[in-house]
Amino acid sequence: MFSNEYVQLRMAKAEKLKESGLNPYDHYSKRDTKISEFFEKNKDISKLENKRDESKKFIVAGRVKFLRLMGKAAFFKIEDESGILQVYMSKNDLGESFNLLKKTLEVGDIVEIKGYPFVTKTGELSIHADNVRILTKAIHPLPEKFHGLQDIETKYRQRYLDMIMNKQTRERFKLRSKIVSLIRGFFLNKGFLEVETPMLHTVVGGANARPFMTHHNALDIDMNLRIAPELFLKRLIVGGFEAVFELNRNFRNEGIDHTHNPEFTMLEFYWAYHTMDDLMNLTKELFDYLFEKLNLPKKLQFRGMEIDFDKWQTITYKEALVKIGNIPENILENVDEMKKYLENAGVKIEEHIDSKGKLWAELFDAFVESKLIDPTFVTEFPVEISPLARRSDKNPEFAERFELFIAGREIANGFNELNDPLDQYERFKAQLEAKAKGDEEGMDMDYDYIRALQYGMPPTAGEGIGIDRLVMLLTNSESIKDVILFPTMKPKKEIFDQDDIK
């Protein structure tokens, strides 16, 4: 673990500090100024006659990023969360301490500087050190200073290193944090109540996906990590809460690729006495709010596409198939002809896909989804693929449901909630039948949920928004791993080291 040649050399330097009575892992820092504050407070130093103010003292701290040692003086740059600052130190000012620093200070170390502001000959506002303390000795060398860390795998596996080396990474995750807190604020302002429902479930439901299974020892029961919070949130509506949201993790035991991580963040919100039209308006309002607060251009660049967030559209599922997917309208009522059409296009169809609605969904995925670039609400979903949505009064084949597509991807999914307990019972039964036919993503029968609906759920509309994908969109990120701090990775075998067992 510590056998690397460079680590050994740096450990020897830490030892040298100890021998001089200095703790290479000292805890107490007297930092009184962030680097951004240092720049703010000293921006006028260059106007002074000798370009320095020895009467002002600041204590700053940060990680050494560049180091230029000369015979009796040195320049180095330290970086804290707020910025990067050049330090000048000389033997004149530091005496013997300078010699020790020359032998022990390295790029990567965390240091504390006490000094005064001055401007160098080349015009850079810097700090002139009276005192330099190594607070934390880094014994692992950093990647190369010019090219930085390039290896994609290392960026994901050692995010801390990615963060040390790449400011864009730090900025991207700060932006994610800001987006999440803006969304929270938006819903709280609208009177929604933030709640936390279980992540350990005993019934699989709320979405169509394969769950992670686990076991509770004391109760001796199998449990699954939730694939969605939906059914619990709607129980809260039954209980009398009229507007709730939950913004947290879901877990799905499925493939990993650049848009899927086994754990991902989902916003779900439920709004009693409102309709899906209210949801669509609210969604648009949320996007406008985010664009305004984040100061983003309404014509957003994403993966080579330009998305116009002033051009929101609404289209029905059937219209989308015909007008955007260019599918002949006359085959849309004929299961066999749709199957033939899909097979001719090379789409393989699983056996449990045997109804008009499910085939529409296959056609939609194959021919429509990727073409929906500007924000588009698709409405009038087939009822078979919408097991929790209210059936349309006008046409019982359709559910009162919409999905929002942006940049060829589903971003949100919402509907008027099904609150007829009998209809819900039948829909669950259809899920069980699909599961029996081999659909591994079918829901379980949730008896308690049916019971809850028997008590009466007021007319309610609910929606889910995938936060990771939203953040990808707003940060122009290619991979979901770029917006998740610690993405799921297959563990890498660490090389066995004899020293570790001694």
Next chain:
RNA sequence: GAGCCCUUAGCUCAACCGGCAGAGCACCUGACUCUUAAUCAGGGGGUUGUGGGUUCAAUUCCCACAGGGCUCACCA
């Protein structure tokens, strides 16, 4: 799940048709009191992802495995 590609020093990358594994940064020694990827002189550092195979000879060709990336399929 399928196809294609990648893995060489701590990091970023070379190595032509199979012929002694190199460079820059970093590191070590020395010089240097205003440098900006500091500079100058010298030096050390490698089981080429792992395991097999072909060959006089393999970073290079073949096979398997591991990890990663991209594309397609499925899912959000």
